Structures are given as structure tokens and as C-alpha cells.
Amino acid sequence: MQTMMAWGMPEQQGWRKGPWTPEEDKLLSDYVSLHGEGRWSSVARSAGLNRSGKSCRLRWVNYLRPGLKRGQLTPQEEGIIIELHALWGNKWSTIARYLPGRTDNEIKNYWRTHFKKKEKSSRKHEQRKQQIRQREEQQGEQPVLEHHDHMIRSVLFHAETGNTEKMTAEAQEIRQQMVFSTHPTNSENHCFPVVYQDVAPWSDTVADDVLWGGLWDLDD
DNA sequence: AATGATAACAACCGCCTGTGT
DNA sequence: TACACAGGCGGTTGTTATCAT
Numbered sequence: 029m030q031t032m033m034a035w036g037m038p039e040q041q042g043w044r045k046g047p048w049t050p051e052e053d054k055l056l057s058d059y060v061s062l063h064g065e066g067r068w069s070s071v072a073r074s075a076g077l078n079r080s081g082k083s084c085r086l087r088w089v090n091y092l093r094p095g096l097k098r099g100q101l102t103p104q105e106e107g108i109i110i111e112l113h114a115l116w117g118n119k120w121s122t123i124a125r126y127l128p129g130r131t132d133n134e135i136k137n138y139w140r141t142h143f144k145k146k147e148k149s150s151r152k153h154e155q156r157k158q159q160i161r162q163r164e165e166q167q168g169e170q171p172v173l174e175h176h177d178h179m180i181r182s183v184l185f186h187a188e189t190g191n192t193e194k195m196t197a198e199a200q201e202i203r204q205q206m207v208f209s210t211h212p213t214n215s216e217n218h219c220f221p222v223v224y225q226d227v228a229p230w231s232d233t234v235a236d237d238v239l240w241g242g243l244w245d246l247d248d
Numbered sequence: 249a250a251t252g253a254t255a256a257c258a259a260c261c262g263c264c265t266g267t268g269t
Numbered sequence: 270t271a272c273a274c275a276g277g278c279g280g281t282t283g284t285t286a287t288c289a290t
Contacts, residue, residue: 047284066276082275082277118279118280121277132277133279140281
């Protein structure tokens with residue numbers, strides 16, 4: 029096991045590892061602000077950092093990059109993460125694109141700390157979903173959960189491809205309820221939806237305890 | 249006040265993919 | 270077409286902070 033002490037010491041051979049010092053941060057920030065992102069291997073050398081290109085990139089992306097939000101995720105952001113994780117699974121970088129200012133690492137860590145401990149309850153969550161689906165089928169309705177997933181997929185897909193005019197009326201309505209914003213790292217042509225406010229007004233159609241309960245109810 | 253448990257965060261590792269030659 | 274390399278991504282681990290007992 030590596031220790032802090034070992035990390036803190038410069039490597040005899042190869043790159044330095046471990047926590048970044050303020051001096052290293054400044055070197056990296058100054059260099060990137062002058063020369064831009066990319067060519068991380070040469071950044072490492074040119075900036076006078078004894079760090080690997082990978083390490084420099086990671087430090088920049090997760091910590092030094094302008095526009096990063098610090099602090100706790102808002103309930104709205106939590107909602108987005110839950111939604112998008114349900115759609116895409118552990119595609120952290122993809123999910124992060126919809127949360128400007130948040131990094132994939134941050135979201136990954138968040139998910140891990142908040143959901144690993146709740147894995148036990150997820151089975152119950154699945155059972156509850158099953159119950160609702162059965163109830164919906166008995167009532168002859170379109171399954172809310174599937175419909176919900178489908179609509180969000182549709183909105184996000186069309187938003188990303190820029191074909192918002194091809195959305196169905198219902199999708200358009202949902203889109204209206206989403207707050208759109210341009211991701212800082214995104215190219216100018218794409219508009220990423222960000223569900224900041226009232227994360228899912230349409231989620232009223234899904235029982236709260238389905239959306240949140242199975243995942244968050246620790247008492248289970 | 250001491251100690252253990254847990255959460256939050258930072259960073260590394262290995263694999264995969266895209267790109268240039 | 271094949272190879273090498275850089276960058277990106279997801280998984281994992283380690284450290285620190287905070288809370289409960």
C-alpha cells in the first residue's frame with residue numbers, strides 16, 4: 029500500500045505521484061491558460077512539472093479547470109444523475125455533460141458514496157417498479173416508467189442532435205420544462221439540456237417513492 | 249476526550265479508442 | 270494495413286474530514 033509519505037516524495041525515477049502542491053497547480057494553470065488544453069505530455073515537460081501527461085490532464089479537468097462548481101450537489105443535480113444513470117448506466121462522462129461545472133469523477137464519487145450503501149434497497153426498488161408495472165398493465169395504461177424513460181431519451185437525443193423540431197408534442201412540452209444551457213466544454217453547435225429547476229415536473233406522473241424512495245430510503 | 253465508522257474527495261491504474269505515420 | 274502514441278474513461282484505492290458512540 030502506498031502511503032502519504034511515499035506519495036509526497038519525488039519519484040527517484042519517472043513521474044512524481046500523489047497530491048498536487050499549490051506550486052504545481054499554479055504552474056499547470058499558468059501553462060494551460062497561456063497555451064490551451066491538449067498535448068498533455070508536452071504540458072508536463074514544458075510547464076516544468078515532473079508529472080505525467082495523464083496526471084496533468086486529470087488535475088486540470090477535475091480541479092483547476094475554470095467554471096467548476098465546488099460543494100454539494102443540489103437536489104436538482106441529484107435528480108439528473110439518477111435519471112441519466114437509469115438511462116445510461118455508468119457513463120459518467122456522458123452524464124457529466126449534462127451537469128455543467130461537475131466532473132465525471134465527482135459524479136462517480138457521488139454515486140458511489142450515495143448508492144453503494146443503498147444497493148440492498150435497490151432490490152426492493154426493483155420489486156416496487158415491478159408492482160407498478162403490473163398495476164399499470166392491469167389498468168391497461170401505458171407503463172409510466174417506460175414511457176417516462178422513453179420521453180426523456182427522446183428529449184435528450186433530439187436536443188443533442190439539434191433536431192428539436194422533430195420531437196413529438198409531448199416531448200416538446202417536456203423540453204419546455206427543462207432549462208437548457210450550453211455546456212462550457214461543448215462545441216458551439218450543440219445545446220445540452222440541463223434540468224436545473226423542477227427537475228422533473230413530469231415526474232409527478234411517477235410516484236415519488238418510485239423515483240426516489242427505493243434509492244434514498246435508508247430506513248429500508 | 250478517544251475511538252471507530254462512514255462520507256467525501258483526490259488521485260492512480262489499466263484498458264480502450266482515435267489519430268497520425 | 271499495421272503500429273505507436275496520446276488522450277479519455279471507468280474502476281479502484283488511499284487520505285482526510287466529520288459524525289456517532
